[in-house]
Amino acid sequence: MDVVDLEGLEVRLSNRIVLKGITGALRGHAIGLLGPNGAGKSTLIHTLLGFHQASKGTARVFGFDARRDRSQIRQQIGYMPENDSFIGNMSGVRFVCYMAELAGLPREEALERSHEALFYVGLGEVRYREIRTYSLGMKQLIKLAQALAHGPRLLILDEPTNGLDPMARQRMIQVIKEIRKEGSIRLLISSHLLRDIDETCDEVLILKDGRIAALRNIEEERNSHRNFIEIETIGATEHFSARVRELGCDCAAFSGGRIKLVMPDNIETTDLYAIASDQGVQIRRMSRRRDSLEDIFLRAMGSEVERMENVGL
Amino acid sequence: MSVYKHTYRAYGGRITPLWTRVLVLARYAFAEAWSSKITVALFTLSLLPTVVFIVIIYVANNPIARALIMRGSSREFAIDAHYFFLILQTQSWIALAITAWVAPRLISYDLSDNALPILLSRPISRFGYILGKLIALLASLSAVTWIPCLLLFAYQAYSSPGPWISDNLRIAAGLLVGAVIWIAFLSILGLALSSWVRWRIVATGIIFAAIFVPAGVGGVMSAILRTRWGFLLNIPYMMSVLWRRLLGAPDFMRFGGSLPTTAIAAMLVIICMASVAMLNARIRAREVVRG
Amino acid sequence: MSDRIIFDNVSKFYGEILGVNRISLNIPPGITTLVGPNGSGKTTLMNLMTGLVQPSSGSITVLGISPGNATEFFRNVGYCTQFDSFPRGLLGWQFVLDSLLLHGMPKSEAYKLTMEALERAQLGDAAGRKIAGYSKGMRQKIRLAQAIAHHPKVLVLDEPLNGLDPVARAESLALFQELGRQGMHVIISSHILDEVDRISDRVVLITGGYLIAEGNIHEVRQEVRDKPMQVLIRCDRPEVLASKMFAVNHCVEARLHEDGKGVFLRTGDIDQFYFMLNGIAAEGLVKIDAVTPADDDANAIYQYLIGTDGGAS
Numbered sequence: 001m002d003v004v005d006l007e008g009l010e011v012r013l014s015n016r017i018v019l020k021g022i023t024g025a026l027r028g029h030a031i032g033l034l035g036p037n038g039a040g041k042s043t044l045i046h047t048l049l050g051f052h053q054a055s056k057g058t059a060r061v062f063g064f065d066a067r068r069d070r071s072q073i074r075q076q077i078g079y080m081p082e083n084d085s086f087i088g089n090m091s092g093v094r095f096v097c098y099m100a101e102l103a104g105l106p107r108e109e110a111l112e113r114s115h116e117a118l119f120y121v122g123l124g125e126v127r128y129r130e131i132r133t134y135s136l137g138m139k140q141l142i143k144l145a146q147a148l149a150h151g152p153r154l155l156i157l158d159e160p161t162n163g164l165d166p167m168a169r170q171r172m173i174q175v176i177k178e179i180r181k182e183g184s185i186r187l188l189i190s191s192h193l194l195r196d197i198d199e200t201c202d203e204v205l206i207l208k209d210g211r212i213a214a215l216r217n218i219e220e221e222r223n224s225h226r227n228f229i230e231i232e233t234i235g236a237t238e239h240f241s242a243r244v245r246e247l248g249c250d251c252a253a254f255s256g257g258r259i260k261l262v263m264p265d266n267i268e269t270t271d272l273y274a275i276a277s278d279q280g281v282q283i284r285r286m287s288r289r290r291d292s293l294e295d296i297f298l299r300a301m302g303s304e305v306e307r308m309e310n311v312g313l
Numbered sequence: 314m315s316v317y318k319h320t321y322r323a324y325g326g327r328i329t330p331l332w333t334r335v336l337v338l339a340r341y342a343f344a345e346a347w348s349s350k351i352t353v354a355l356f357t358l359s360l361l362p363t364v365v366f367i368v369i370i371y372v373a374n375n376p377i378a379r380a381l382i383m384r385g386s387s388r389e390f391a392i393d394a395h396y397f398f399l400i401l402q403t404q405s406w407i408a409l410a411i412t413a414w415v416a417p418r419l420i421s422y423d424l425s426d427n428a429l430p431i432l433l434s435r436p437i438s439r440f441g442y443i444l445g446k447l448i449a450l451l452a453s454l455s456a457v458t459w460i461p462c463l464l465l466f467a468y469q470a471y472s473s474p475g476p477w478i479s480d481n482l483r484i485a486a487g488l489l490v491g492a493v494i495w496i497a498f499l500s501i502l503g504l505a506l507s508s509w510v511r512w513r514i515v516a517t518g519i520i521f522a523a524i525f526v527p528a529g530v531g532g533v534m535s536a537i538l539r540t541r542w543g544f545l546l547n548i549p550y551m552m553s554v555l556w557r558r559l560l561g562a563p564d565f566m567r568f569g570g571s572l573p574t575t576a577i578a579a580m581l582v583i584i585c586m587a588s589v590a591m592l593n594a595r596i597r598a599r600e601v602v603r604g
Numbered sequence: 605m606s607d608r609i610i611f612d613n614v615s616k617f618y619g620e621i622l623g624v625n626r627i628s629l630n631i632p633p634g635i636t637t638l639v640g641p642n643g644s645g646k647t648t649l650m651n652l653m654t655g656l657v658q659p660s661s662g663s664i665t666v667l668g669i670s671p672g673n674a675t676e677f678f679r680n681v682g683y684c685t686q687f688d689s690f691p692r693g694l695l696g697w698q699f700v701l702d703s704l705l706l707h708g709m710p711k712s713e714a715y716k717l718t719m720e721a722l723e724r725a726q727l728g729d730a731a732g733r734k735i736a737g738y739s740k741g742m743r744q745k746i747r748l749a750q751a752i753a754h755h756p757k758v759l760v761l762d763e764p765l766n767g768l769d770p771v772a773r774a775e776s777l778a779l780f781q782e783l784g785r786q787g788m789h790v791i792i793s794s795h796i797l798d799e800v801d802r803i804s805d806r807v808v809l810i811t812g813g814y815l816i817a818e819g820n821i822h823e824v825r826q827e828v829r830d831k832p833m834q835v836l837i838r839c840d841r842p843e844v845l846a847s848k849m850f851a852v853n854h855c856v857e858a859r860l861h862e863d864g865k866g867v868f869l870r871t872g873d874i875d876q877f878y879f880m881l882n883g884i885a886a887e888g889l890v891k892i893d894a895v896t897p898a899d900d901d902a903n904a905i906y907q908y909l910i911g912t913d914g915g916a917s
Contacts, residue, residue, distance in 0.1 A: 036769040037741035049434050051598040071331055071436040079434040087428045101337045102435040104328040113324065120321055132426070136642055146431060151324025163766070165641040165795050166906050184323040192769050195798060231895075234878075256802075269892045273885035282878035286895040301771050 001063060002027050003154060003186050004048065008057030011040075011047050018043045020210040021057060026188075028203025028217065030180050033190035034297060035207035041190050042082075044207065045156055049079060062153060075104060078147030078185075082158040084139055088132035092118055095131055096146045103150035110149070117149040118142075121175055137168040144175070148185075155179065157189045161196055176200050198293045206300040213300035218293055229269070232285035233257040233276075243275045257284075334437045338445030339452075345422070346415045346453055355414060359407040359457040366400050366465055374472045392469050394562035397484050401462055401556055405495050408454050409524060415453060416503030417516035419446045424508065424595070433598040443504065443592055450500040459492035487559035495552055498581055505588035508595040524548050544572055548584075551577045606668040607633055609653065609758065609789055614662035616648055622813045623648035626662075629808065629818060631791070635784040637800045638793040639906055640810040646793045647686070649810065650760050653791065654683040666758055667789075679707060682756035684747045686763040686793075688740075696731035696738070696746050697722060703750045721753035726775060740767030748776070758789040765794060777803055797902040807902055811910045824905055826874070831899070831908050832856055833874045837881075838894040842867035845890045852880050868898060 004026040011019040019040045035041050046052050048061055050070035059066040061073045087095055093114050100110035118127040121141045126134065131142060140162065147155055160176065161169045177200060179185055191197055197204060202219035205212065233240070234257055244251045244261060251261040263269075269286070276283050329337075346352055372378045373392050423429060433439065466485050470478040506523060507516040531546030544550050555577055557563070609631040616623035624645040640646050651657045652664055655671035655678065664670065669677050690699060700721055704714040722731045725745045730738065735746060744767050751759060761780070765773045781803050784790045794800045800807075807824060809816040817824045825833070838861070839845055846858040846867050855877075857870035871877040885892050898904070 034770070036771060037739045037767075046599060049598070051430075051433065070438075074434060074436040075328070077434065079431065081427075081430045083427055083430075085427045085429075085431045087422050088426045089422055098337075098341050099431060099435065101329075102334055102432070102437055104331075104334070104436065105324070106327060106329055109324075109326055116322075143431070148321065163642075163763075163795075166639075166797055166903060167641065167911070169795065179321055182321050182323075185321075192767070192773070193796065194770050270885060270888045273882055273892065277879075277882035277886040280879070281882075282875065283882070283895060284878060285897060286892065288894060297770055 002060070003031065003062065004188070005060040005063075006057070007059075009047070009054055009059050010056035011043055011052055012055045013043065013052070017055075018210050019047070019054075022207075022210070022212050023057075024205065024212050024215050026203065026205060026215075028186075028201065028219075030176075030187040030189065030201040030203070032197035032201035032204040032218075032293075033188060033207070034192075034194075034197060034204055035213070036301070038209075039207040040210045041207055042158070045079075045158060045188075045190065048073070048156070049077065050074060076153040078150065078152035078155045080143045080147045080155070080157045080160060082162060082190075086131045086139060086142055089130055091130055092123055092127040092134075092142055092145070095142065096149050099146040100149040103152075105150055113149045113151070114145075117145040120148070121145045122171060136163050137165065140164060140168075140172070144172070148179075152185060154186045154188060157187065157191075159191055160189065161191070161193065173199055194293050194297060204293065204296065206297060208300060214296055216296055218296070221292075221296070228260070228262055228288065229272075230258065230260045230285075230287050231272075231283050233259060234282040234284055235279075236276075236281045237279075240275065240279055240281055243279070244272065247271055247275075331436060334435070335441045335445045335448070338437065338442060339448040342419050342446050342449035343452060346418055346449060349414070349418060351414055352411065352418075352453075355407065355411050356457065359404065359411075359461075362400075362403045362407075363461050363465070367468060369396075370465065370469050370472065374469070374474070392473070394481070394484050394487070394557075394560040397462070397466065397488060398553075398556055398560050398562050400465060401458075401488060401491055401560075402553065404458050404461060405492070405552065408458050408496055408499060409521075411454060411457060412450065412499045412503040413517045413520040416450060416500070416520065417507040417510075417513040419450065420504055420507040421511070421513045421516060425511065429596065430598045439593075439596050442596060446504055447500050450503065451496055454496040454500065455492075458496055459489050462488045462492060483561050487556070487561065491552075491556040491559045494555070494581070498585060501585050501588045501592075505591040509591055542572075542576075545576060545580050551580060606665070607787075609667070609791075610665045611652070612663045612665075614652060614659045614664060616652060616657060617660045623657075624652070624810070624813045624815075627810075627815045629815070631789060631806070631808075633784075633787050633789050634806065635780060635790045635792065635804040636806040636808060637804040637902065638791060638808050638810065639797065639800070639902060640816075641910060644811045645813040646810060647762060648813075650683070650762055650791070650793065653758075654681050654760050656683070675708075679754065680757045682751035682754065682759045684751035684759070684761045684764055686766065688743060690735045690743075690746075692736070694735055696727060696733060696735055696742075699735060699746060700731075700750050700753050704753050707754055709754075717753050717755070721749040724752060724779065725749035726772070741769060741772055744768055745772070752783075756788075758791070759783060760791045762793050763795070764792060765796065765799065773799065797906060801901045801903075807905065809905065809909055816909050817905065821902055821905065825899070825901075828905065828908050832870045832872050833877075834868055834870045834898040835874075835877070836861065836866055836868050836894075836896045836898045837892060838866035838896075839890045839892045840865070841890050845869075845884065848884050848889070849877075849880065865893075 002025045006022050006024050008021045008023055009019055010017060010021045033041050033044070043052065047054060047059055048066055050066055050073065053067060062076060064072045066073060090098065096114040096117060097110050100114055101107060105113065115127070118124055121144050123138060123141050123145060126138060131139070134142065140160070144160065157176070161172050164172060173196060176187065176189070180187060180200065187200070189197060189201060198218070203217050204214070206214040236257055236259065241251050241253050241259065247267055248264050249261045249267060251259060253259045273283070370392055372382055423432065432442065463485060466488060502523065503520050506519050510516045510519055528547040528549060531543040533543070534546070535543030551572065554572055555574070558574060609629065611627050611629040614627045615625050627649065638646050638649065648657070652659055653666065655674070658671065666677065667680060669680065671677050694702070697718055701714055701718045704717055705711070725748045727742070727745050727749060730742050735743065738746065744764065748761070748764060751761070765776060768776060777799060780790050780792065784803070792800065792804065801821065804821070806819060807821050808818045837845060842860055842865065846855070846869065849855040849858065849869055855869050855871050859868040861867060884890065
């Protein structure tokens, strides 16, 4: 069954058309939502949650219509908003329990699952403290805990790693991956960090100017045939690139010793290493560049790849 | 195997019916309101006049006590509609104080840290949200208005000689209806004003101001323009008139004619609708910034 | 005149609360990244560097100018904070113009610089609207515009990519790179370490108010001696590769990747390691698929030096 089904969805906000008739079906286990600011990502999420009404067309979540069956949809969704969102003078446990009860759990179960959820996201030690005393990372995590506690079918995360320091960010990505692995929850993650999406999602929806710019399954892309290689070298000169081209590869060199090349089928990496060994060049990094998320995104935005070497993963 | 791994587990249990969610909200709101010491203090304060009233009823019905206390005084003293009007009025002022303190507590904690997107992403509509808060507030206010009033009525009925109750049943009905109108009005207004302002203390002040300031303005208007319509801004005055009519007590007469009941009712309804409009604008999952 | 930013044993206390303790820095031109958990003193450090707070002890000179000489100091320093508040009711360009006028320049010049800054920050016609209606990304851009408008020699940026979509991130990073090339001091604090890695020359690590490391990323990494460098090599016969590496005595630890198609190798001498790898690969016994330094980046340095105990969250 489709997670989200959109048909000609048009949404207006204060007389401006934000979503201009989008049609598509999202089926992935973890769906990434990308796009520039103002493209309509938040509006789409808010429409699925029933905060906005569609002016034309329909949106369905798990088969339920977003306008008519709002309660059923909200029953099955856990939402983690982008901005800080909590009730300051409640303790962590009480807040999560309150939210879980509002989502339909009976009191005892709600309390039980609240404790579980808080431990699971890593807030076990501070769950009795008032939320207004929490640090930024903890405030992010409490949003995740309240979204999980009632056992939703779809988890919507809006910029989950916002403001987190590197360790906390890693932990959040780890938790997201675990949730995905557990299998009973689908994920819809909206983020500006391509790397986060790439690590966690198997399908991406890219919005631009209120329309769908791309809807791709990146899991399939990853497994496809790849002869695009990117290497990082120390000590490589134009001589190195020249030798590589002699082999028959297309080759382009960038700053910092980075070289991107396309190998024809008959050439192996062994040949590259032969040249490197010969010239005393260190190949510090080698990766197969599949049609990565970076490329998909840039193509969707309509920019050239060469200019944007700083984007992405 | 005795190594237990704690990971996420899905929920497969019972889901409570939709209508109970409003009660969940009411329950938490009620707990929030009464967790404050000041709420408890105000409630305790409200019991003091009640004690005085009980004593007065006792004295009125007990000839010996009356003789003792009012020796020599020939003042007639009866427990009638006017007396219950005084009781209702006193308790209603206390209700105002409690609303001014409690209503901001119910709303501003949710607004100040932007909890609404998370709250409203639950299967509860904005209407249900407000309804839950209203129920909590109404319950709290009932404890200081019609409940003590009706208890006093019952006490009077019990302690008075003769068939007092059958003649005065109208008073009981009047107490109930009058109190309910007042607390419903206060609750909606209080919640609306609390949602409009960011800080709790300011909200408390504004709720008081909303009752007193227009009253002053209305009084000035009436004096200058020599009309009685200025009193339509005076909520305590309007309520007093309404209560007296409900209870069957004689009206005051001021400035040549009192306000018609329809005008009072219309005014109350208009204010309620304005409150609902305020709530509709402020209780949103998403703030729309124009510009 | 000096071209360095110099901190000489600087400490800053806010009453009992420690901001930074005994920090000594000597920062050359170019891009330097400031890295540390939330609450580690980064913002204090940046406030000290831009003259917004005075140190409790120690001295600071920026390009030879001390913060006591306020006019010249602020003329040469631009600060783009992470905090998101603006004066009420202002339009975008008014905000930039006002900050420029504060420097005492004539209005005509200020207008010119404002337009220039708005274009550099890629704001377009959003600059004519009220800031209150801006999205997060636009606010970031207007702050950036304000920081670069007066052509400072030192640019301090606190989380400048927060809220920007991938294309805007790439553009901002390109802008910073350009500024660094022109000889400016660009100090960037960021949690997204892999982006930072791509453009910055130097890194400053701070945690709990203490300076942990400073210098070029690769040099810092090599100095962390108790953790030899680790490289992940994906190939078809990892065990053969591992044994060959052990045979030439350049490997202290080898660990097979869990999917069996790669091996993590730790080595005490990374340069020799790569040359050895060239030789082994050129022989053709193993077909190298990918080479990834598992820890020669800011992320790894962060983990080793700061790890989970440095975090406030």
